[in-house]
Each structure stands twice: as structure tokens, then as C-alpha cells.
Amino acid sequence: MTTPNASLLLQAAAAAAGGQQYPAGTLYVVATPIGNLADISLRAIHVLSLVDAVACEDTRHTAPLLRHLGLDKPLLAVHEHNERDAAQGVISRLSRGERVAYVSDAGTPAVSDPGAALVAAVQQAGLATVPVPGASSAVVALSVAGDTRGAGFVFVGFLPAKGADRTLALKALAVAAPAQVVFEAPHRMESLARDLAQACPERTITLCRELTKQFETVITLQASQLPDWLAAEPNRLRGEFVLVVHGLGAATTDADIGRHDATLELLLAALPLKQAVAIAAELTGAPRNALYARALALKQG
Numbered sequence: 195m196t197t198p199n200a201s202l203l204l205q206a207a208a209a210a211a212g213g214q215q216y217p218a219g220t221l222y223v224v225a226t227p228i229g230n231l232a233d234i235s236l237r238a239i240h241v242l243s244l245v246d247a248v249a250c251e252d253t254r255h256t257a258p259l260l261r262h263l264g265l266d267k268p269l270l271a272v273h274e275h276n277e278r279d280a281a282q283g284v285i286s287r288l289s290r291g292e293r294v295a296y297v298s299d300a301g302t303p304a305v306s307d308p309g310a311a312l313v314a315a316v317q318q319a320g321l322a323t324v325p326v327p328g329a330s331s332a333v334v335a336l337s338v339a340g341d342t343r344g345a346g347f348v349f350v351g352f353l354p355a356k357g358a359d360r361t362l363a364l365k366a367l368a369v370a371a372p373a374q375v376v377f378e379a380p381h382r383m384e385s386l387a388r389d390l391a392q393a394c395p396e397r398t399i400t401l402c403r404e405l406t407k408q409f410e411t412v413i414t415l416q417a418s419q420l421p422d423w424l425a426a427e428p429n430r431l432r433g434e435f436v437l438v439v440h441g442l443g444a445a446t447t448d449a450d451i452g453r454h455d456a457t458l459e460l461l462l463a464a465l466p467l468k469q470a471v472a473i474a475a476e477l478t479g480a481p482r483n484a485l486y487a488r489a490l491a492l493k494q495g
Contacts, residue, residue, distance in 0.1 A: 200264025207239035216244055216324075219288050221316045222295045223309060225302040225328030229406035231262060233329045239263055241326050246292040249284050251308055255299045272296065274308045281315035288321045295326075302330040306351040306377055331405050332375045335436040338412050339400035343481065344373035344441030352377045353386070360389075367439060368394035369487045374439040383435055387420040390439070396471065396486040398440035404433035442483045454480055458489050467493065 214237075216222075222241050227233040242248065242265055249270040250256035260267060272280040284294050296303055296312055303309030313323050332349055350367065353376060354360040367374050378386045390399065395418035403411040411430070415423060417439075424430050457477060461470035471489050475482040 200262075203239065204243055204264060207236040207243065211237040211240040216241065216293065217322060218291045218293055220293055220322040220324055221284065221288060221313065222293065222324050222326055223303050223313060224295045224297050224326040225330065226256075226259060226297045226300060227406065228301045228329045228331045228334065229404065229410070231259070233406055234259075234263075235326070235328050238326050238328055242267070242295055242297075244293055245295040247287060247294050249280070249294055249296045249312070251298040251303075256297055259297075270294075272308065272312055277308050277311045278315065281312045284312060285316060285319045285321065288316065289319075300329075300331075302328065305330055305332060305349070329406070331377075331402075331434075331436045334405050335375060335400065335402040335438050336373065338402065339373070339438040339440065340414065341373050341398075341400070341438060341440040343483075345371065347373040347375055347438075347441070350374050350376045352379075355382070364389050364393045368397065369442075369491075370439075371442045373441040376437040376439065378435040378437065380431055380433060380435070383431055384421070384424060386437075387424050390417040390437075391419075391421050393417075394439070394483075394487075396468070397442075397483050400438040400440065402436045402438070403430070405436060407433070409433070440483075442481060442487065452488070454485065454488065455492065458485065458492055462489060462493060 222245060224238050224241055225235075226238065242260065242263065245267065247268040247270055248256060248260065249272040251273050253269045253271055256269060270280065270283060272284065287294050296309055298307035298309060301307065304313060316323055336347060348370065353363045367376070376386075390397075395416065397417045398414060399417050399420055400412065400414045401420065409429075413423065454474060457474050458470065461473055465473070467489055471482060471486045474480070474485050474489075
């Protein structure tokens with residue numbers, strides 16, 4: 195049964211978004227809240243009310259969201275383990291002229307979450323896909339990072355869990371000039387903090403935890419400080435994490451960054467790396483993070 199409040203919400207959504215055309219036989223890729231239920235858009239609510247079925251990453255997550263909105267729709271499980279096979283069922287519905295929405299557990303589908311294979315299969319079948327934008331934890335984190343040096347960003351998502359692939363990914367992240375957006379689960383956050391502190395101690399990190407939820411945390415600090423900050427309070431390891439590794443700035447991509455090598459080599463011969471970089475930054479005016487990355491390369495030969 196639709197509650198009075200849910201009915202009013204559906205009416206408001208229809209009034210705001212109902213003027214647009216919503217063709218039949220179309221897959222609607224719908225962004226859902228990443229934490230706070232109020233972050234869902236009126237257009238997303240209206241589309242979810244129109245569709246004939248909702249394909250979703252996990253029916254246990256999506257069913258309560260639909261109930262909250264006063265909606266009751268057939269749910270189709272389309273997740274990372276069955277996405278390619280399940281896509282055929284969605285395509286069959288679309289071919290019959292049905293509207294189908296796809297939602298992931300939270301945020302924008304196909305950004306780390308499943309959805310890309312479904313969208314590709316639908317498009318290859320000659321059927322339409324329509325994005326219904328909304329929350330994305332990667333973009334939300336970037337918006338509060340205050341990264342004044344970033345020249346664009348790279349979405350990394352989850353790093354490889356272990357082994358040589360993880361080592362290579364960390365090395366690439368440490369020297370990459372653009373901002374890097376990294377996801378991490380709570381049980382691996384301590385390990386990631388230690389790895390970042392070792393790989394790029396001078397690099398600026400914005401850590402976002404539980405974005406848009408009651409205990410949301412946003413803090414910016416150097417990678418070297420991250421392990422101690424997490425260890426200071428047990429609750430800091432709870433929840434889902436998004437990290438923005440701030441950009442190094444345009445100077446790191448210029449061919450003339452090597453003109454500071456002579457200064458760095460002289461300082462490195464007499465001083466610890468961190469102190470040598472700090473003095474080189476004062477002398478040259480070059481970005482400290484860029485100098486640190488270059489100093490590491492010089493020390494490693």
C-alpha cells in the first residue's frame with residue numbers, strides 16, 4: 195500500500211519530471227542514493243514509477259528503496275556473477291516494448307558497480323539506453339577534496355588486493371599527475387593506509403568515509419599521516435571509503451622538471467630524502483610532491 199507521504203512524493207516527481215518523453219523499449223540506467231535516501235532525484239523516482247521492471251545488483255537492497263518510495267515493481271537480479279546471461283532476459287523485455295530500469299546497490303551503475311556489460315548488450319541489440327543521473331561517490335569525494343592542483347582525475351576504483359598487481363598499481367598511483375579516486379572496503383583500509391604512506395608519503399590525501407550518511411567524515415592530510423589518524427579512533431575504520439589522492443599539478447608533466455635534478459642530487463647526498471625535498475622546494479619553487487617523486491626516482495637509480 196502506498197502511504198500518503200509516498201503518494202505525495204510520487205506526485206511531486208511526476209510534476210517535476212513528467213513533461214519529458216520516456217520511450218518504451220528502453221533501458222533506464224538510474225543512479226540511486228549512496229547513503230542519504232533524500233539524495234535520490236525526482237526524475238529517478240518518476241522513472242522508477244514508470245518502468246515495468248527494475249533490474250538490480252541485489253534485490254535485498256533495492257526492494258526496501260522501492261518500498262520507501264511507495265513502489266512495487268518486479269525485480270530482476272543482474273549482478274557481477276550473472277550480468278551477461280541476465281542481460282538477455284532484460285533484452286527480451288525491452289524487445290516486447292517494456293521499460294526497464296537498472297540500479298546498483300548505491301550510486302551510479304557501471305562506475306565500479308555492475309551495469310556496463312548490461313548496457314553494452316542492450317546497445318548491441320539495437321535498443322536504447324537512457325541515463326538518469328544522480329549521486330556518485332567518486333564525484334562527491336572530488337567535490338570536497340579541495341584539490342587546487344588537480345588537472346583532471348583518474349577513476350581507479352578498488353586497487354588489486356595483493357601481489358605484484360597491487361605493487362604496480364601503487365607505484366603508478368604514487369607518480370601519476372592527475373588526481374586519483376580510490377575505493378576501499380573497511381577490512382582493507384588499514385593496509386591501504388600503510389601502503390600509501392610508504393608509496394607516496396608526501397602526497398595529499400582526502401579521505402571520505404560514509405559519504406552522505408549520519409557519521410560522514412571528510413579529512414585531508416598527507417599520506418604519511420593516514421595510518422596514525424585511522425589508529426587514533428576505532429570507529430574511523432567503519433564504513434565504506436573513498437580516497438582522493440590529490441594531483442601533482444601541471445609541473446610534473448613538463449619535460450623541464452628534470453632541471454632540478456642537480457639541486458636534488460646535491461641535497462640527497464647530504465640529507466635524508468624528506469628534508470632534501472623540503473629544502474629543494476624552498477629553493478626552486480617547484481611543487482613538493484613532484485620533487486618528492488623525482489627524488490625517489492633519482493635514489494632508485
